[in-house]
Amino acid sequence: MTTPTTDPIPTADPVRTADPIPTTITPPRTAELTILAAERIPLARVYRFEAVKLVAQWRVRLLVLACWLLPGLFVAAVAQQGTLPSDTLFGRWMHATGWAGPLVVLGFAGSWALPLLVSVVAGDVFAAEDRLGTWRHLLVTVRSPQRIFAAKALATATVLAVLVAGLAASGILGGLLAVGNRPLPGLDGHQLAPGEAAGAVLLAWLCALAPTLALAAIGLLGSVLLGRSPMGLLLPALVAVAVQVAQLLPLPVELRLALPGYAYVSWHGLFTAPARPEELLISVVVSLAWAAVATMAARRLFVRRDFTTGSEDGAGRRALTLGVLPLAGLLALTVAAVAAAEPASGTGLTQAKVQRAVATAFAHLYRLQTEQLHRPAVTEDQLAATAACERGDGQVDPQGAGNDWRCVVSWHLPGVAAAGQAVYQLDLAPNGQLVADGDGPKEVNGYFLVRTPTGDAPNPLWQFDAELPLL
Structure with missing residues (x-):
């Protein structure tokens, strides 16, 4: 008969020693924060x-x-x-x-x-x-x-x-x-x-x-x-x-x-x-x-x-x-x-502002037209331009935006007794932007070409833009 053999029972290594116990222990939360701080992306x-x-x-x-x-x-x-x-x-x-x-x-x-x-x-x-x-x-x-x-x-x-x-x-x-x-x-x-x-x-x-x-x-x-x-x-x-x-x-x-x-x-x-x-x-x-x-x-x-x-994609x-x-x-x-x-009343578009804007723009552009037509120079003070504006032929309260404004501009020339007059139809936007379209006389604010140093250009008094202050 043969004697059955059994595997030897493993024994501990006599020369192996226990792992050393660390002398300091870092708290897990502190270590985690340190790693995150070190790896934070600028x-x-x-x-x-x-x-x-x-x-x-x-x-x-x-x-x-x-x-x-x-x-x-x-x-x-x-x-x-x-x-x-x-x-x-x-x-x-x-x-x-x-x-x-x-x-x-x-x-x-x-x-x-x-x-x-x-x-x-x-x-x-x-x-x-x-x-x-x-x-x-x-x-x-x-x-x-x-x-x-x-x-x-x-x-x-x-x-x-x-x-x-x-x-x-x-x-x-x-x-x-x-x-x-x-x-x-x-x-x-x-x-x-x-x-x-x-x-x-x-x-x-x-x-x-x-x-x-x-x-x-x-x-x-x-x-x-x-x-x-x-x-x-x-x-x-x-x-x-x-x-x-x-x-x-x-x-x-x-x-x-x-x-x-x-x-x-x-x-x-x-x-x-x-x-x-x-x-x-x-x-x-x-x-x-x-x-x-x-x-x-x-x-x-x-x-x-x-x-x-992944389901939440909004607030x-x-x-x-x-x-x-x-x-x-x-x-x-x-x-x-x-x-x-900045106190203001209503839309800020009043008759006085419209008249002032039209008269000022007309005076400046009249000087430009005079220069382009080679006429004697004139200043804004000499022109003393004024404007009388109304809405709807006087049937509408003269304030606010609309395309039914009508202005009559008057001005004076040195040495001329009679005052000149020109009529404009206005389109006033709610934001204060104004477009004036000449309505006669033709020789003043009608459409004709003026020779300028840059070439022929429309009469500057024919149509012009202006801006009303809202405040």
Whole structure:
């Protein structure tokens, strides 16, 4: 018989010793915080990453290219045409000076181009992460929702600043190359020297950044609130359209100045003599306040969001209390502040303002016509121009906006006993912009061509623009 064998029972290694007991023990929470602090991503690095993500999008690159090329090509092309966009502010002067072109571009950009650009850039900056499902990866990498929000907001503002700078630079360069660096007639008919016109144009474009940032902040708020919904992309454009519609209504001055987009219009006061920067300053401050409040509301909603589940892509019921109510409160506060700082009555469009604006513009442009026709020089003091204006043949209260204004302008010439008179039909917009159309006599304000150093141009007294101060 064979004896069964059994495996030997393992015994402990006699030479092995126990592991040494550590002398110091680091609390787990402290160690975790130390690791997180050591691996925290700097804001500048996150900002560069977000900026590269924005610029890498084909639509953003296409917008940058369009903003830096199309305005200049448009201004240069219009300057070579026989007809001008006379229904646009400063459009009738695009043959006379290169500084009129960038102002025409600014008027169009404030109404349509910039709100659409803001929607494309800012309205999708947070919603894109929801659609792609990349929030968890981004949060694990950066470890700070506050830094993510700040980086996205700064990257959005940078791209928008590049787009606005491209619109301004392209329009200015196209106008100067196509027409030249010549004096610009202001909104009261006086001539701005090329240097003065350059400063006013640049300041007008710089102030346009304020309402653009306000719309961008609203876009960030909509992108955080609405998540994957396409309404977040459209929100800045819808707000801009609503503001434009409101500006067409006979609003009180306080409410008009408290709207975030009025800075797209209030730059008109820079092109009068003397300049009227009060409305522009108020509207810029209001726009910056809207940008600050909307950005803070978007940040508060973003940092409170629960990213542990993929189902939540917006704020839900918090949208009203944290998103809409702060902006409504800001609107009420700004209306009260403007009313207290700059008291005004009604729409601010009174008969006295209309008469003063028409008489002033007529006197300045009469001097320009005299110079172009090579007649003896005359000053505004010698002309002593006055205007008598009424609405609806005297049947309507002479105040407020409308196209039924009629003015009779009277003036005097040295050595002539009888006073001259000319009739104008007016179209007064609710924002104070006025268009005067000559209605006789033909030799004064009728349509005829005048030979100028830059070529034949329409009679400057035939049609002209003016601006009424609302305050």
